[in-house]
Amino acid sequence: MRSSNLRLFVIAGLLVAVGLALVVSGFASSSPDGLEKVAEDKGFLETARDHTFADGPLADYTVEGVDNERLSTGLSGLIGVLITFGLGLALFALLRATRSRSGGGKGSEPTRAP
Amino acid sequence: MHIPDGFINAPTSLAAGAVAAGGVGVSLRRAAQTLQERQAPLAGLVAAYIFAVQMLNFPVAAGTSGHLLGGVLAAVLVGPWAGCICVAVVLVVQSLFADGGLTALGLNITNMAVVGVFGGWAVFRLLRRVLPATKPSVVISAGIAAGISVVLAASAFVLEYTIGGTGGVPIGTVLAAMVGVHTLIGIGEGVITALTVGVVLGVRPDLVYGASDLQAPLVLQTTPGPAAGEVS
Numbered sequence: 001m002r003s004s005n006l007r008l009f010v011i012a013g014l015l016v017a018v019g020l021a022l023v024v025s026g027f028a029s030s031s032p033d034g035l036e037k038v039a040e041d042k043g044f045l046e047t048a049r050d051h052t053f054a055d056g057p058l059a060d061y062t063v064e065g066v067d068n069e070r071l072s073t074g075l076s077g078l079i080g081v082l083i084t085f086g087l088g089l090a091l092f093a094l095l096r097a098t099r100s101r102s103g104g105g106k107g108s109e110p111t112r113a114p
Numbered sequence: 115m116h117i118p119d120g121f122i123n124a125p126t127s128l129a130a131g132a133v134a135a136g137g138v139g140v141s142l143r144r145a146a147q148t149l150q151e152r153q154a155p156l157a158g159l160v161a162a163y164i165f166a167v168q169m170l171n172f173p174v175a176a177g178t179s180g181h182l183l184g185g186v187l188a189a190v191l192v193g194p195w196a197g198c199i200c201v202a203v204v205l206v207v208q209s210l211f212a213d214g215g216l217t218a219l220g221l222n223i224t225n226m227a228v229v230g231v232f233g234g235w236a237v238f239r240l241l242r243r244v245l246p247a248t249k250p251s252v253v254i255s256a257g258i259a260a261g262i263s264v265v266l267a268a269s270a271f272v273l274e275y276t277i278g279g280t281g282g283v284p285i286g287t288v289l290a291a292m293v294g295v296h297t298l299i300g301i302g303e304g305v306i307t308a309l310t311v312g313v314v315l316g317v318r319p320d321l322v323y324g325a326s327d328l329q330a331p332l333v334l335q336t337t338p339g340p341a342a343g344e345v346s
Contacts, residue, residue, distance in 0.1 A: 006152050009318055013159045021166035029171040029179035034295040035115050035271065037178040042288060044281025049120035051212035059212040061169060076211065077169050084165040084207045088200060089158035095146040096154055 014085060021077025025061070026070030115183060115267060115296075116208070117222055117274075119215030126278025131220025137228035138202050144195040156321060157192045161200040163310075164188060165207060172302050180299030183267060185230030186238060186260035187307045190252070190324035191314060194235040201227035221274055229270040234263030238324060249315050252325045257308030261300035268296035 032040060039045040057064040058076050066072040122130075149157070164184035171179035184204070188197030202223050208214055214222045241255035272289045275281075279288070315322050320329060 005318075006155070006321075009321070010155045010159050013163060017159070017163045017166040020163075021169055025166075025169040028169060028181075029173045031171070031173060031177050031179040033115060033171060034174070034178060034180050034268070034292070034299050035117065038288065038291040038295060039121070039281075042281075042283045042291060044121065044279070044283050047120045047280045048118040049215070051118065051209075052216045053210060053212045056210065056212060058210050061211050061213070073169075077166060080169075080207060080211060081162045081166050083210070084204055085158045085162035087158075087207060088161035088203050089155060091199065091203065092145070092149060092154035092157045092196065095142065096149055096151060099146045099149070 014081070017081050017085075018078060021081045022074040025073050025077045115181075115222075115226065115264075115271070115299075116205075116214035117218040117225075117271065119217045121215075121280065122218065122221055122274050123278040123280055124217070126274055127217050127221055129277075130224045130274060134202075134220040134223035134228060137198060137232075138223065141195040141198040141202075145193075145199055148193065149196060153192055153196065157196045157200055160188050160191050160197070161203045164200060165204045167306060168204065168208075174298040174302065175295065178295055178298075180264075180296070180302055182303055182306050183226050183230050183264055184307075185226060185267070186234035186256060186263045186303075187310055189231050189235040190238060190256045190259075190307070190311055191322060193323040194231055197235070198227050198231045201231055221271075225267045225270040225274075230263045230267040233266040234259045237262050242324070247328060249319070249325065249328065252315060252322065252328070253308050253312045256311040256324065257304040260307035261297075261304035264296050264300035264303045265293055268292045 031037070036045065039048070051059070053059055058079065061076045061080075062069075062072040063075045063079070066075060164182065164187065167182045168184065169181070171181045174180045183201070185197065185201055188200040191197070192200065205214060205219065205222050205227060209216055209219065238255050238259035241258060242251065245251035245255060269289075269292070272285065272292050275283075275288055276285050279285075311322065311324075315325060319325060
């Protein structure tokens with residue numbers, strides 16, 4: 001029951017993340033962030049070079065070929081959330097697997113903040 | 115807070131790359147030792163959530179915005195080791211979106227995944243020790259630590275700029291501006307972190323690593339039932 005609850009929690013959490021990335025992202029401020037603004041004000045913004053993937057299909061949180069700005073941002077957010085979750089899940093599952101194989105513990109001991 | 119290519123010279127970026135690799139490497143090893151089975155999907159969720167919320171820039175001052183960094187949020191939810199990995203994963207994925215330069219990835223991981231997570235976690239632990247052991251204390255500690263972690267990450271940038279900045283702008287100027295604006299952004303970071311930690315504490319307190327000391331130890335309870343002869 002605990003594990004099905006956990007699954008429910010993760011699914012609900014993912015839905016929140018998808019909702020934020022897909023819908024709310026379209027309403028985010030488009031002003032430069034703190035570092036960019038400081039660089040602009042203090043005159044070192046021009047030392048920035050274009051990103052290697054500046055012409056990539058997802059550059060600047062847009063999806064190439066989708067013209068509607070909010071939709072494009074939202075879709076890129078959806079893609080990003082799914083990639084991040086997939087990569088994170090795979091990585092942490094792999095970490096767990098290496099531990100079980102090397103026999104470094106059973107994984108049933110409760111985690112306590114040190 | 116994402117440093118693009120070019121702000122910091124190559125040697126400094128390389129050195130930060132080594133710091134980042136060390137921090138993430140140790141985190142991978144420690145997370146592998148301590149991670150519980152149920153924490154793998156949770157850590158994936160934390161990374162995905164941070165990616166989503168990092169897209170939500172909020173206005174902080176005239177023509178300036180900020181967004182969550184998520185270091186303390188991740189550390190409080192899944193612990194600092196897994197938390198560091200979560201933020202590093204987010205930063206790597208963001209490269210696909212041309213956010214944060216590839217040659218600056220080490221700098222960005224150092225600032226947000228190492229300094230932001232472990233610096234913020236240290237502040238969180240300190241506050242937890244001072245405040246009473248209650249759920250509201252966890253929420254408040256997480257919020258304050260999150261706010262401070264943004265200023266720590268911004269200061270790490272200033273240090274890197276001092277060592278290898280290419281623009282030649284006086285350090286005092288950069289420091290004052292960076293700390294000033296990131297104190298404001300830190301308030302947003304604190305609010306988002308406290309809200310999120312508060313919700314998870316309300317729904318599944320057992321999933322909050324930074325509150326695991328509040329969990330009553332599991333005790334096998336055997337309810338005394340009616341003795342054999344007593345059944346009517």
